[in-house]
Amino acid sequence: MLTEWQLSVLVLLYISPICNEDENLSIAAAMLTRTSRLVSGARRLDPGRLLHAGSQAPQSLAAPLDNQAPDDSPRAVSRTSEKDPVKTFSEACLMVRKPALELLHYLKNTNFAHPAVRYVLYGEKGTGKTLSLCHVIHFCAKQDWLILHVPDAHLWVKSCRSLLPSTYNKQRLDQPAEASIWLKNFKTTNERFLSQIKVQEKYVWNKRESTEKGSPLGEVVEQGIMRVKNATDAVGVVLRELKGQSSLGGFRLLVAVDGVNALWGKTTLKREDKSLVAPEELALVHNLRKMVKNDWHGGTIVLTLSQTGSLFKPRKAYLPQELLGKEGFDALDPFIPILVSNYSPKEFESCIQYYLENSWLQHEKAHTEEGKKELLFLSNANPGQLERLCAHL
Amino acid sequence: MAAPAVKAARGWPVLALGVRNRLLRFPGLTQVRGSRYGPEYKDPQVDKEYYRKPLAELTEEEKYEWELRKTQHIKAAPASKTSSVFEDPVISKFTNMIMKGGNKVLARSLMAQTLEAVKRKQFEKYHAASAEERASIERNPYTIFHQALKNCEPVIGLVPILRGGHFYQVPVPLADRRRRFLAMKWMITECREKKHRRVLMPEKLSHELLEAFHNQGPVIKKKHDMHKMAEANRALAHYRWW
Numbered sequence: 001m002l003t004e005w006q007l008s009v010l011v012l013l014y015i016s017p018i019c020n021e022d023e024n025l026s027i028a029a030a031m032l033t034r035t036s037r038l039v040s041g042a043r044r045l046d047p048g049r050l051l052h053a054g055s056q057a058p059q060s061l062a063a064p065l066d067n068q069a070p071d072d073s074p075r076a077v078s079r080t081s082e083k084d085p086v087k088t089f090s091e092a093c094l095m096v097r098k099p100a101l102e103l104l105h106y107l108k109n110t111n112f113a114h115p116a117v118r119y120v121l122y123g124e125k126g127t128g129k130t131l132s133l134c135h136v137i138h139f140c141a142k143q144d145w146l147i148l149h150v151p152d153a154h155l156w157v158k159s160c161r162s163l164l165p166s167t168y169n170k171q172r173l174d175q176p177a178e179a180s181i182w183l184k185n186f187k188t189t190n191e192r193f194l195s196q197i198k199v200q201e202k203y204v205w206n207k208r209e210s211t212e213k214g215s216p217l218g219e220v221v222e223q224g225i226m227r228v229k230n231a232t233d234a235v236g237v238v239l240r241e242l243k244g245q246s247s248l249g250g251f252r253l254l255v256a257v258d259g260v261n262a263l264w265g266k267t268t269l270k271r272e273d274k275s276l277v278a279p280e281e282l283a284l285v286h287n288l289r290k291m292v293k294n295d296w297h298g299g300t301i302v303l304t305l306s307q308t309g310s311l312f313k314p315r316k317a318y319l320p321q322e323l324l325g326k327e328g329f330d331a332l333d334p335f336i337p338i339l340v341s342n343y344s345p346k347e348f349e350s351c352i353q354y355y356l357e358n359s360w361l362q363h364e365k366a367h368t369e370e371g372k373k374e375l376l377f378l379s380n381a382n383p384g385q386l387e388r389l390c391a392h393l
Numbered sequence: 394m395a396a397p398a399v400k401a402a403r404g405w406p407v408l409a410l411g412v413r414n415r416l417l418r419f420p421g422l423t424q425v426r427g428s429r430y431g432p433e434y435k436d437p438q439v440d441k442e443y444y445r446k447p448l449a450e451l452t453e454e455e456k457y458e459w460e461l462r463k464t465q466h467i468k469a470a471p472a473s474k475t476s477s478v479f480e481d482p483v484i485s486k487f488t489n490m491i492m493k494g495g496n497k498v499l500a501r502s503l504m505a506q507t508l509e510a511v512k513r514k515q516f517e518k519y520h521a522a523s524a525e526e527r528a529s530i531e532r533n534p535y536t537i538f539h540q541a542l543k544n545c546e547p548v549i550g551l552v553p554i555l556r557g558g559h560f561y562q563v564p565v566p567l568a569d570r571r572r573r574f575l576a577m578k579w580m581i582t583e584c585r586e587k588k589h590r591r592v593l594m595p596e597k598l599s600h601e602l603l604e605a606f607h608n609q610g611p612v613i614k615k616k617h618d619m620h621k622m623a624e625a626n627r628a629l630a631h632y633r634w635w
Binding site: 364371 | 534
């Protein structure tokens with residue numbers, strides 16, 4: 001299945017025709033450095049199935065990725081990975097499945113005067129939680145919502161090279177690298193809103209730089225990208241501003257976090273004195289936890305649990321109680337759980353048909369009934385497993 | 394069948410019904426390589442289609458064979474042999490040759506990643522090509538694999554023969570299995586040794602397979618070198634007596 005980075009790329013690829021910039025594509029491509037999987041089998045719905053009036057058919061995206069200029073900053077690598085679906089199929093498709101349709105139905109009927117509702121996508125490994133989130137993000141982007149997307153919260157709690165003591169609050173720790181990557185992501189996703197939304201307070205970054213009250217949010221984001229030391233604080237400012245202003249009704253806010261169980265788990269980060277860091281001591285995690293609380297209105301929160309990147313969780317754990325732990329469950333309670341399960345027989349058939357149409361299944365025996373039965377048996381209709389099997393067939 | 398290889402050991406060899414017991418003549422030796430089965434043991438039939446045929450449709454010989462197999466001794470099927478439709482003996486042999494230290498899981502995953510890499514590279518070329526060139530681009534990794542190995546097989550080989558105290562490299566026609574083995578061995582050795590340490594095996598292997606498919610690359614060059622050496626030593630051909 002798609003990894004979270006691929007998800008964020010897909011999001012950006014979908015949004016870039018709306019924003020219409022080549023730069024978007026190159027930075028979107030930057031997010032694909034850590035991808036490792038082809039996009040899962042995507043299929044237009046069979047003609048017999050009813051489509052909701054508002055939900056879109058999977059967009060066939062022939063985004064030209066050949067003309068990318070290499071990015072200047074040393075961090076962002078603007079190469080698409082070899083497993084990019086746009087390279088292999090010259091399109092990126094999603095399968096429209098029941099969990100995503102359910103979520104879209106709820107989203108269409110949200111009352112923005114009520115506090116933000118939390119939806120949690122959960123399910124076993126490889127069933128399609130991340131791609132359902134991707135679908136929802138695409139829908140909201142088409143409807144011109146402001147998307148606050150964290151492609152993988154697990155990346156914030158492990159393997160961080162540089163941990164600085166926070167400038168804002170002495171007890172917390174900054175993560176400049178992750179924060180600046182997220183800010184670049186945010187900038188390309190929500191280009192239009194950056195000039196519309198005005199900051200409501202004055203923020204002083206250091207002796208020489210400060211952002212006045214009433215200046216556009218884009219300045220805060222620029223400040224964070226340019227001064228990497230202030231990136232985490234810039235993220236905090238952005239989150240606080242958006243939370244405060246979404247209630248005013250100028251825009252609708254979608255908070256989408258993949259792997260939200262990372263916010264309440266354990267980290268593998270250590271300080272210089274080799275003492276373990278708790279998640280709440282990381283400024284990014286602290287601010288994101290505040291964002292995921294339902295004390296604001298004017299938008300929704302869609303979350304995904306993920307065991308794959310999680311730390312110290314058993315492999316078979318997939319239920320919210322198991323992955324979030326007591327602390328996380330209490331923090332997220334009440335939420336609407338949405339189960340994402342393996343393919344139904346129709347979905348499986350549809351996926352195989354998509355692969356056959358694109359000639360992805362090249363083995364001559366894969367076209368036969370015997371081959372399909374064997375694939376069903378070997379993958380148990382699990383989308384991730386099926387994708388891995390079909391990759392080398 | 395090859396003669397069983399023997400090795401000096403301390404314990405007595407364990408004898409079972411049907412196992413060849415010629416080793417009684419050589420106490421202190423156990424059988425190491427080669428089959429432990431006697432000649433009366435038949436190979437197992439893993440093909441599902443064979444068993445799905447209804448009894449009424451079988452011819453006389455096939456009915457006789459069915460009845461015979463009920464009474465014959467049958468060897469145990471090895472763990473690597475499956476009745477899967479996707480099984481390929483050449484791929485299995487190649488995977489075994491890649492395997493190091495019995496780590497079949499790793500070898501199989503490397504093989505799968507190689508096939509995937511070959512497929513993706515070909516798909517990229519396909520989408521970049523114009524409509525006329527598309528028909529000529531082969532995207533099936535299995536055909537590419539088989540064709541590449543066939544292109545790497547040498548026709549004639551060199552064998553060291555002792556004459557008058559010196560070893561001479563004599564050109565000799567190779568058996569089919571020796572040629573297949575040499576092609577696979579050269580491919581794997583080339584990929585293991587001539588790559589940068591940061592380059593992963595699937596990437597290198599897929600590159601070499603694609604080059605061999607187009608009759609280019611270092612493995613094909615090695616085959617041509619072997620042919621040239623054989624041509625150069627043509628005068629020694631009469632040293633061969635078989």
